[in-house]
Structure formats: C-alpha cells, structure tokens
Amino acid sequence: xxxxxxxxxxxxxxxxxxxxxxxxxxxxxxxxxxINIVVVVSAMGKTxxxxxxxxxxxxxxxxxxxxxxxxxxxxxxxxxxxxxxxNEKGFETVALTGSQAGIKTGGIHTKNKILDIQPxxxxxxxxxxxxxxxxxxxxxxxxxxxxxxxxxxSDTTAVALAAKLGFLAEIYTDVEGIYGVDPRxxxxxxxxDVISYEEMKEMAFLGAKVMEPRSIEIGHRYGVEIYxxxxxxxxxxxxxxxxxxxxxxxxxxxxxxxxxxMVTIKHYPNKAIDIANLFVQLAExxxxxxxxxxxxxxxxxxxxAFTASADDLEAINEVLERIxxxxxxxxxxxNVNVAKISVVGTGMRTQTGVAAQLFKLLAENDIEFKLVxxxxxxxxxxxxxxxxxxxxxxxxxxxGL
Amino acid sequence: xxxxxxxxxxxxxxxxxxxxxxxxxxxxxxxxxxINIVVVVSAMGKTxxxxxxxxxxxxxxxxxxxxxxxxxxxxxxxxxxxxxxxNEKGFETVALTGSQAGIKTGGIHTKNKILDIQPxxxxxxxxxxxxxxxxxxxxxxxxxxxxxxxxxxSDTTAVALAAKLGFLAEIYTDVEGIYGVDPRxxxxxxxxDVISYEEMKEMAFLGAKVMEPRSIEIGHRYGVEIYxxxxxxxxxxxxxxxxxxxxxxxxxxxxxxxxxxMVTIKHYPNKAIDIANLFVQLAExxxxxxxxxxxxxxxxxxxxAFTASADDLEAINEVLERIxxxxxxxxxxxNVNVAKISVVGTGMRTQTGVAAQLFKLLAENDIEFKLVxxxxxxxxxxxxxxxxxxxxxxxxxxxGL
Numbered sequence: 142x143x144x145x146x147x148x149x150x151x152x153x154x155x156x157x158x159x160x161x162x163x164x165x166x167x168x169x170x171x172x173x174x175x176i177n178i179v180v181v182v183s184a185m186g187k188t189x190x191x192x193x194x195x196x197x198x199x200x201x202x203x204x205x206x207x208x209x210x211x212x213x214x215x216x217x218x219x220x221x222x223x224x225x226x227x228n229e230k231g232f233e234t235v236a237l238t239g240s241q242a243g244i245k246t247g248g249i250h251t252k253n254k255i256l257d258i259q260p261x262x263x264x265x266x267x268x269x270x271x272x273x274x275x276x277x278x279x280x281x282x283x284x285x286x287x288x289x290x291x292x293x294x295s296d297t298t299a300v301a302l303a304a305k306l307g308f309l310a311e312i313y314t315d316v317e318g319i320y321g322v323d324p325r326x327x328x329x330x331x332x333x334d335v336i337s338y339e340e341m342k343e344m345a346f347l348g349a350k351v352m353e354p355r356s357i358e359i360g361h362r363y364g365v366e367i368y369x370x371x372x373x374x375x376x377x378x379x380x381x382x383x384x385x386x387x388x389x390x391x392x393x394x395x396x397x398x399x400x401x402x403m404v405t406i407k408h409y410p411n412k413a414i415d416i417a418n419l420f421v422q423l424a425e426x427x428x429x430x431x432x433x434x435x436x437x438x439x440x441x442x443x444x445x446a447f448t449a450s451a452d453d454l455e456a457i458n459e460v461l462e463r464i465x466x467x468x469x470x471x472x473x474x475x476n477v478n479v480a481k482i483s484v485v486g487t488g489m490r491t492q493t494g495v496a497a498q499l500f501k502l503l504a505e506n507d508i509e510f511k512l513v514x515x516x517x518x519x520x521x522x523x524x525x526x527x528x529x530x531x532x533x534x535x536x537x538x539x540x541g542l
Numbered sequence: 543x544x545x546x547x548x549x550x551x552x553x554x555x556x557x558x559x560x561x562x563x564x565x566x567x568x569x570x571x572x573x574x575x576x577i578n579i580v581v582v583v584s585a586m587g588k589t590x591x592x593x594x595x596x597x598x599x600x601x602x603x604x605x606x607x608x609x610x611x612x613x614x615x616x617x618x619x620x621x622x623x624x625x626x627x628x629n630e631k632g633f634e635t636v637a638l639t640g641s642q643a644g645i646k647t648g649g650i651h652t653k654n655k656i657l658d659i660q661p662x663x664x665x666x667x668x669x670x671x672x673x674x675x676x677x678x679x680x681x682x683x684x685x686x687x688x689x690x691x692x693x694x695x696s697d698t699t700a701v702a703l704a705a706k707l708g709f710l711a712e713i714y715t716d717v718e719g720i721y722g723v724d725p726r727x728x729x730x731x732x733x734x735d736v737i738s739y740e741e742m743k744e745m746a747f748l749g750a751k752v753m754e755p756r757s758i759e760i761g762h763r764y765g766v767e768i769y770x771x772x773x774x775x776x777x778x779x780x781x782x783x784x785x786x787x788x789x790x791x792x793x794x795x796x797x798x799x800x801x802x803x804m805v806t807i808k809h810y811p812n813k814a815i816d817i818a819n820l821f822v823q824l825a826e827x828x829x830x831x832x833x834x835x836x837x838x839x840x841x842x843x844x845x846x847a848f849t850a851s852a853d854d855l856e857a858i859n860e861v862l863e864r865i866x867x868x869x870x871x872x873x874x875x876x877n878v879n880v881a882k883i884s885v886v887g888t889g890m891r892t893q894t895g896v897a898a899q900l901f902k903l904l905a906e907n908d909i910e911f912k913l914v915x916x917x918x919x920x921x922x923x924x925x926x927x928x929x930x931x932x933x934x935x936x937x938x939x940x941x942g943l
Contacts, residue, residue: 195619207637221597236611358619
C-alpha cells in the first residue's frame with residue numbers, strides 16, 4: 142500500500158487561523174497511517190483577489206512579472222502559518238515556497254505551466270521525518286523570477302507533485318466530492334464514488350468548478366489517482382481514475398455554466414478569409430470562443446453565432462467595434478441571458494441515441510436551445526437562463542444522475 | 543560626481559498606494575540627474591506587525607524560520623506594487639526580493655546579518671536601464687531559506703548595497719533629518735547638516751529612532767556617506783559621514799529613551815561568581831543589560847542596579863524568580879518610571895569638564911539621577927520620567943543644540 146500522499150487544501154479551507162487548525166488536525170490524523178505527507182495549500186480565502194485589486198490600483202496594466210511576485214505572497218503566508226500550527230501541535234514541519242520546492246515553470250507570467258519538479262529538497266525534509274508544506278499555484282522560471290500557474294494552479298501543483306514523487310493525491314475542497322449534477326441545482330444529485338479522468342476533464346472544461354482540467358490532465362497522463370473530498374467532513378469522496386468497465390452508464394454527469402454570453406453577427410461576408418479574420422481577432426484579444434455555429438443567408442452573407450465567457454465582454458466589444466468599422470452593414474447582438482448545459486459520459490462512445498434522447502427531452506419540455514456542440518463524450522446546449530432549473534431536472538431524472 | 547544612488551523608503555512612506563505614488567515621483571525626479579537608481583523599500587505601514595500578530599495566533603512559539611518566511615512577504619508586496627507604479631509612470635523597472643538581489647545572510651533567523659551581496663542580477667538590470675526595486679530587511683541563507691535582518695533591517699540593506707555597488711546612500715524617512723535633540727521634546731532643536739558616523743552610532747544606540755546603529759556601522763566601515771531626509775518634503779536633510787574638524791562642539795546631540803526600566807537587587811552576595819551568574823542568566827534570557835552600578839553593603843552583601851529595555855520585563859521577571867529561589871534574602875525592586883538621557887559628542891574626547899558641567903546643570907535644577915555611565919563620546923543618566931522635559935531643556939539650552 143502506498144503510504145505517501147500529497148494533500149491539497151484550497152483557499153476556503155485555510156481562510157482563517159481557526160480553519161487552518163482544522164486542516165492541521167486532518168493532516169495529523171492522516172499521519173497516523175501515512176509515512177510521507179506533503180501538503181499543498183492555496184492563499185487564505187480571498188487573498189489573491191485582494192492582492193490583484195491592489196495591483197489594479199497601482200497600475201492599469203501592471204507588469205505580469207510583478208503581479209506574480211505580488212500574488213505569490215498569498216501562499217507564502219498560508220504555508221508559513223500552517224507550518225507553525227502543525228509545529229505547535231508537536232510535528233516537525235517545513236514550509237517551502239514553489240521556488241524552494243523545486244517547481245520549475247516556463248518563462249511566461251500569470252498563466253504558467255510546470256515544466257519539471259526537482260524534488261530533492263522535499264525528499265530531504267521527508268526523510269528527516271517532516272511534514273512538508275508546499276505553496277501551491279507558484280513556481281520559478283529559468284530567470285529566477287517567481288511565476289504563477291493561473292486559476293486552479295494549486296490543484297496542478299498537488300497532482301504534479303504526486304506524479305513526480307509517486308504519491309497519492311488528495312484534493313480537499315468545500316464540496317464532498319464530485320456529483321453528477323451540482324446539488325445546488327438538483328438536490329437529488331448523487332455523489333459519484335468514481336469518475337474517469339476523461340469524464341472529469343470534460344466536466345471541468347464544461348464548467349464544473351470542483352477541479353481544473355489541467356490537474357486532471359496531469360493525473361491522467363501520469364496515472365495519479367486523485368481523491369476529491371470535503372475538508373470539513375469525514376464523508377467519503379470521489380476517486381478520479383482510469384475506469385474500465387464492461388457496461389457504462391451513458392451519461393455520468395451534467396454541468397451548467399451560467400457565465401456565458403452568446404454573440405450573433407448577421408450579414409457577415411461569407412468568405413473564408415473574413416470569417417478567419419473575425420476569429421483571429423477574437424483570439425488575439427484573448428477571447429476563448431467556445432461554441433460556434435454559422436448559417437448562410439442570402440447575397441453571399443451569413444449569420445455567425447458563438448459563445449464565450451461573460452468575463453470577456455469587454456474584449457469582445459473591442460473586436461466587434463473594429464468589425465463594424467470594416468463591415469458597416471453587419472448587425473451584432475450580444476445575449477448574456479443564456480447558459481450552457483452539458484451532459485458528459487464515456488458511455489456515449491458505445492451507446493447511440495443519447496443525443497436523440499436529449500433532443501426529445503428538451504422538446505417535450507418546451508426548452509428551446511440556440512447552439513449545440515458535441516464531442517466524443519459530451520453534448521452541450523445553449524439555452525435561456527430561465528430554463529436552467531427545468532432542463533437540469535428533466536435530464537437528471539431521465540438519466541438517474 | 544557619483545550619479546548612482548541607493549534610495550531607501552521606510553514603511554510609513556509606502557503605507558498606501560497613494561503614498562507610493564509620491565515616492566515614485568521622488569524617484570523619478572532623482573532619475574533626471576542620476577543614472578543608476580536602486581530603491582530599497584520596507585513593508586507597507588504596519589504590515590510586519592500584523593503578520594507577526596498572525597504568527598502569534600498560529601503558535602505561541604512560532605518557528606523562526608517560518609516567521610521569516612511569513613514576514614518577508616511584506617516587502618515582497620511593497621516592491622511589486624512600487625515597481626508597477628514606476629512602470630505605469632513610464633519607467634522600466636524590476637522588483638527583486640532579497641534572495642533575487644543576491645543578499646546572502648548567515649544561518650539564523652529573525653535577527654540575521656548580511657554576510658555578502660552578489661550584485662550581478664542588480665547590475666544586469668541597471669545596465670539595461672531599469673530602476674531596480676529591492677526588498678529591504680530580507681535575504682537568503684546557505685540553505686536557501688528566507689531570512690530577515692531584524693529591526694531597521696531595510697536601512698542595513700540600503701547601506702550595504704550602497705557599499706557593495708559604490709553608490710551613494712539616501713535614507714528617506716518621516717523626519718527631516720537628524721536633530722541634536724528630538725524636536726518633540728525640545729521645539730527649538732536644530733537640524734544638523736552633518737553628523738559623524740561615531741556620533742550617529744552613539745545617538746542611535748542611545749535611543750534616537752531615526753536610524754539603526756548597524757547600518758551606520760556599515761556606512762562607517764565602508765565609507766558610505768548616508769544622507770537622511772524627509773520622504774515628504776524637499777527640505778535638506780543631514781549627511782552622516784567622516785567629520786574631521788579642528789574645533790568640535792563638545793556636545794552634538796542629546797537623546798532620551800523612555801522605554802527603560804531599572805532593576806535594583808539588594809542583599810546580593812558580594813562574590814564574583816554570584817554576580818557573574820546573575821548577568822549570565824540575564825544574557826541567556828536575551829535581556830540586553832545597559833547601565834550597571836554596584837555598591838557594596840555590609841556583611842559581604844551588595845546592592846546591584848541595572849537598566850534594561852522595558853520590553854524585557856517578562857524575561858527579567860523569570861530571572862529574578864530564579865534568583866529569589868537561590869538567594870531567598872535578596873530584595874528586588876523594579877522601576878519603570880525612569881528614563882535614560884544621554885549626551886553625545888566626539889568633542890568630549892578633547893574637551894574636559896563636560897561631565898562636570900552636566901552634573902552642575904542637573905544639580906542646579908534639582909534633577910536627581912540614579913545611574914551614570916560614560917563612553918568615550920557620551921554620558922548617560924537615569925532620571926525619573928517626570929524630569930525629562932526639564933533636563934532636555936536645560937541641557938539643550940546650555941549646549942546650544
């Protein structure tokens with residue numbers, strides 16, 4: 142049995158000294174049966190956002206290198222304090238920044254990737270019997286500059302460390318595991334005991350907020366089984382791992398993303414170069430376009446519709462203004478009253494007719510959808526926000542989520 | 543002319559983003575005539591104390607290594623923000639932590655010393671035309687652990703950098719320079735244009751809060767002239783440097799320390815070993831004993847009196863309790879209603895009679911003193927706190943401070 146583990150605690154679990162003491166007790170109980178424990182923590186509560194707010198006050202476009210230096214202090218504070226608390230409770234501990242933990246990243250800032258981990262310092266402290274507390278979310282690049290890993294970076298740190306060290310990975314969060322449907326939307330939702338990497342990745346990409354897809358990707362690639370559970374309760378959680386079964390459920394989960402906007406562009410020239418131009422400009426403005434549909438209309442023009450994160454509103458507006466200058470006849474429309482509802486299941490690969498069942502369900506319940514996209518193991522619909530509740534209920538009931 | 547400078551700004555000068563903008567303007571004005579600018583900053587306002595408060599909540603006796611990791615985030619935040627602000631104003635800048643700036647310290651924590659500075663990274667950025675913003679107060683030890691330099695550490699960082707780089711040192715603070723007497727105690731006090739390293743060191747040791755003695759010591763050893771001025775006004779400040787004049791004022795400055803306590807121990811055995819034992823125990827409890835007097839009394843006993851910082855009250859109590867167990871007949875008394883008043887001047891070396899003049903002044907004004915100590919260039923008296931104002935006035939008037 143593997144008696145070595147990386148335990149990760151997010152910002153809400155270490156929001157206050159009091160909550161940190163609970164986290165410490167949790168770690169100490171784990172120490173009864175485990176030999177090597179590495180703990181990865183995020184910044185306390187909303188610290189990262191508060192620091193970003195300060196950066197905004199300092200500069201409209203703050204240097205990303207300095208933003209990383211600034212926000213990385215958040216985890217440095219939490220690892221120091223958690224290490225002190227564990228120490229106070231009688232355990233040998235050591236806190237390590239991302240740099241000290243040997244977490245090497247690429248050169249870019251604020252959205253970096255882990256290139257490699259040089260774990261010699263972690264291993265030295267583990268061999269000395271210490272609980273090693275590592276700052277999540279951060280690393281160091283070749284220049285010796287502090288870098289950060291973007292949203293969900295602490296999960297990435299934890300899973301990457303588990304992969305490098307050959308440890309188990311346990312992600313403690315404010316939910317009790319992974320649900321087929323968000324229990325806030327569908328109170329009857331069932332917690333999953335197991336979910337495959339693939340399904341979890343789709344779920345994560347599609348808006349389930351439990352874990353970032355990047356960390357699942359690393360877990361998948363290196364075969365790290367990731368256990369997700371509540372930091373507050375002892376209830377059993379969900380294991381994310383390779384699942385190979387003879388019979389699969391057609392649908393494992395349903396996720397809803399409300400931070401969506403749909404943009405419709407009418408009378409746009411129906412030429413490949415013009416269409417490409419639109420999406421190149423959106424990409425250059427860092428708009429992450431999600432679902433796309435295009436319908437030809439008369440006179441060599443077409444109607445384009447796409448969805449993106451509602452956070453990108455400003456960036457999208459900039460692009461649309463430029464587009465209107467080039468093509469003055471174009472008519473644009475932005476709709477933020479939409480949501481994306483997605484169903485995920487590796488079973489879709491082998492079971493046909495899932496899409497048909499879904500179309501039928503929506504039609505029977507008078508839920509119109511605007512855009513549809515499908516992947517090998519998922520189907521997503523854009524619907525009006527007012528229909529979310531009903532859509533979640535009928536789909537969850539039908540597929541027993 | 544030296545066109546390279548290290549400018550240091552303390553916590554009160556960078557307390558808010560708004561104050562940081564003033565600091566940035568100050569730096570930018572300097573850039574009009576100077577080529578190479580290194581800026582050293584402390585943590586914003588009371589940040590360090592707030593972080594120490596968190597540490598106290600986390601653990602009664604927090605690990606000093608983790609305390610350093612925790613409090614060093616304070617400067618990391620301020621350098622990031624100041625760099626962003628300078629950048630916003632159109633200047634190329636880079637923020638460097640103590641570690642990145644190559645500031646190497648010894649192994650101990652929270653009160654470390656700079657062993658060496660490896661300035662290659664700073665020099666590289668200066669050559670690229672950047673304003674380099676360095677975190678004061680912090681460094682890195684051989685283990686790669688973050689260390690801090692104790693109170694006044696940012697002054698030490700600034701002067702040590704100036705020494706290593708061959709730059710001028712400018713310390714910007716919340717006073718307009720060095721005064722012979724604290725203007726809050728003696729409104730007629732005159733600002734000094736120049737003060738010698740030696741006098742400044744005595745003044746600093748004796749309680750003047752403008753600069754830490756350690757940084758003056760480094761300036762003295764490496765011949766770095768240190769300019770002290772207000773961060774808020776353009777008024778000229780005070781230069782601390784080697785002063786060689788034919789005729790010296792007998793007294794340059796007067797300082798008052800109110801955070802003093804006097805301990806009297808009566809009926810203590812008059813044996814060298816017992817006396818040594820007392821002071822060894824005080825030292826082991828990290829009590830910094832300042833003035834000492836001993837008076838033999840009858841029967842092989844004596845009366846010992848010493849002063850120490852009022853902050854050491856708890857540590858002193860511990861020692862006194864132990865002493866009372868060993869020597870039950872001893873009678874102890876602690877008096878916190880005392881202050882130490884000191885006069886400083888290199889002129890005392892060549893001019894006799896300064897002590898006599900002082901004794902006479904105090905006697906004429908009915909100011910009793912309890913303990914006296916003298917160094918080559920200073921005389922200190924312990925007096926009752928209620929006499930501070932009068933003593934400051936008569937001495938300052940007499941010597942024209």
